[in-house]
Amino acid sequence: MAFLSTTLIITLLVPVVTFFLIPAVVGYILKLVLRSIGWSLENKTNGRRELILSQVRIEEEHYVAKQSTISSASASAGPEDDDWEKVDGTVPSVAGNGQPLGEDWEGIIGFFHPFCNAGGGGERVLWAAVKATQERWPKAVCAIYTGDHEVTKAAILERVETRFNIKLHAPTVVLLYLSTRKYVLSSMYPHFTLLGQSLGSLVVAFDAFNLLVPDIYIDTMGYAFTIALCKYLFPSVPTGAYVHYPTISTDMLTSLDDDTGIKGLNSGAGSGWKGTAKRRYWHLFARLYGWVGSKVDVVMTNSSWTSAHINSLWGPSRKRLVAHKDATVVFPPTAVKELHSSIEVNDSTESSREPNILYIAQFRPEKNHALILRAFARFLNKHREKSTAEKTPKLILIGSVRHSSPDETHIYHLRLLAHELHIRDQTTFICDASWPTILSYLCTCSIGTNAMWNEHFGIGVVEYQAAGLISVVHDSGGPREDIVINLNGEGETGFRASTEKEFAAAFEDALALPKGEKIAMRSRARRSALRFTEEEFARKWVVEIEKLVLLRKK
Known part of the structure; x- marks a missing residue:
């Protein structure tokens, strides 16, 4: 009888233990595999990292020499030309607590923005963020992961100045050209577009990390899944996100039932079996998107509307896992x-x-x-x-x-x-x-x-x-x-x-x-x-990035 009882208990426990243990083991193995891949990528890109830093130093020396020549020429022309250039002092060199900060941090900040030459509002944010970063940490390198491989750095920076009136310090801007940008185009995914683009962004992000592993990684275009990949590959790399628009929101879900036609491209698409399937798919994706948000160390949003949605979607998981839990509203810079x-x-x-x-x-x-x-x-x-x-x-x-x-x-x-x-x-x-x-x-x-x-x-x-x-x-x-x-x-x-x-x-x-x-x-x-104002954006941006710099220094 005792034998039968023991056998029955074991029979009941095996599936229970298997149910809880196997996923944990699989998760541990997967995490180990991803970290091994990350370690391999870091070793692989160390040579390119040194080459980039060396090239930045050479460009910086040429820039300084050129400016010295211009300064000497201006001085010889007369004292009225001494102020040929002024350094923009709009960004205060203080942390969020008001304490002064050194400007000696020399790391590489990777900005994931595959369409950096698009010329829209998101690109204005990117380049204003780069400018604020340059002014606060002059020795840091701003590496932009971009798919605009047909355009040179000089042409892109010229367009930034022409289009947005933002003048950048060229030597510390580095463009890293992606070969896989097509995987984030919506045209690649006529069905299940949200999931397709999100998974496609992982391909593009792996392409980016295969070019260079940064000291700090920031997504400025809305590809939050790339941050989760970064965290699993490189746990020590602090991550940030500037969110222009949540990939999915409760407003999108309610738009499925709208029959007025005014709530976006999917207005009224919730009827019939296709609408029911779309609704369930979106709900499942929203849960996955919420989990992704827990991997971001610092979150910035561009408006109160975006912040409310991000806190709703990402907030529950972030409260348990990250130090800087709430999203900070950093209004985009405008001239x-x-x-x-x-x-x-x-x-x-x-x-x-x-x-x-x-x-x-x-x-x-x-x-x-x-x-x-x-x-x-x-x-x-x-x-x-x-x-x-x-x-x-x-x-x-x-x-x-x-x-x-x-x-x-x-x-x-x-x-x-x-x-x-x-x-x-x-x-x-x-x-x-x-x-x-x-x-x-x-x-x-x-x-x-x-x-x-x-x-x-x-x-x-x-x-x-x-x-x-x-x-x-x-x-x-x-x-x-x-x-x-x-x-x-x-x-x-x-x-x-x-x-x-x-x-x-x-x-x-x-x-x-x-x-x-x-x-x-x-x-x-x-x-x-x-x-x-641009100054208000720069001030808030610096405060948030300082959190990532401090995380990197730990």
Whole structure:
């Protein structure tokens, strides 16, 4: 009897023990294998690391020699030219607790940004972050993992200066060219796109680590799965993420049940068996995405909206596993002060503004240019019916286009839509505009618009405000939460809309405002935009990266 009891207990315990033990053993073996691969990658890339550091030293010496020659020439020209160059001192050399910091850290920070030459708001953040890092840690090397292998470093940095008015110290910027960027393109995954791109990013990240293992790793483009891979391969490498937009959010899940068509590309896609399958797939992916968030040491987000979603998705696992648990809102840098100094808002300048509508955004489907084209056509038809004496408003669409990508096809279809709506002559498309070109339109247009549902932040909207344009934006995401708000009870800083009809009405209302009210709204918006300066971004960025530097020093 005792034998039978023991046998029964063992029989019952075996599957229980197996259930708990085997996954633990498999997990341990997998972790050991990944760390072995990481150790191998570190040894493999040590030679390239030394070569990179040597090349940086050589470029630095050439740069110093060149500047000394220029300085000597300026001195001989006269004392009035002594100030040929000033070092930008906008970033304080203090930690978050106010204590002074040394500038002797000489490590390599790896920025994962496969599309660093795209010219959008995310790229402005990247290069402003690099500039802030350079000013705070002059001896550190900023290595950019990019797939723009057809463009040289000189060409990229020149475009950064032209497009964003950000001048970088070239010697300590290193570009590491990826050969696998295609694996993160959405076009590679017609089905299960979220999972496909996330798994594809692991391939690209392994390609990056095969080029160089950094001292600190930061994802600035939203490929959070690469951070989990970094943690498993190199446990001692601190990781950071600047999140522009959560890969998945509760708003995306609710959009499946939306029948209005205003909640993004998947609006109303939750019906039928396909919708049910999509819903379950998204829920499972959200759980996986939440686990990935636990591997990030320091998290920054670009808006209150993004921060709320990231804390909801990543927060539960982060509270147990990391020191810096909560995401920090670091608003993206915007050329607010330059716009303030370049553009005036007063009675005299109001008469010089044209009744034109400006939309600055990358030419991609999620930016919903089509909604603005349809709304503008509706507004224009009503405007023509009401008056023929007034000057006909125009719509100016400015945005970057990733060449050899779906962007080119997308803008072609937008041009066709403008033709079909009979607004081709009143619509202007400008691709990859320089900063002076953008500035000229910010000076002369009257309205700035944005139609993306749940735009993560909206740098272009801040530029509108700083330039004194009246904003007409989608009533969601960052523009609603942080930008186009009621300023301290003084009044609204713009208009918000969701549908074609609402946008058309907002265009009409904005242009119909009496002159005094227009100037008052423009002025409120400019004061509100001061919250989003480049200096404020740099200050907060340095505080967060200091946490990673301290983790590396431990």
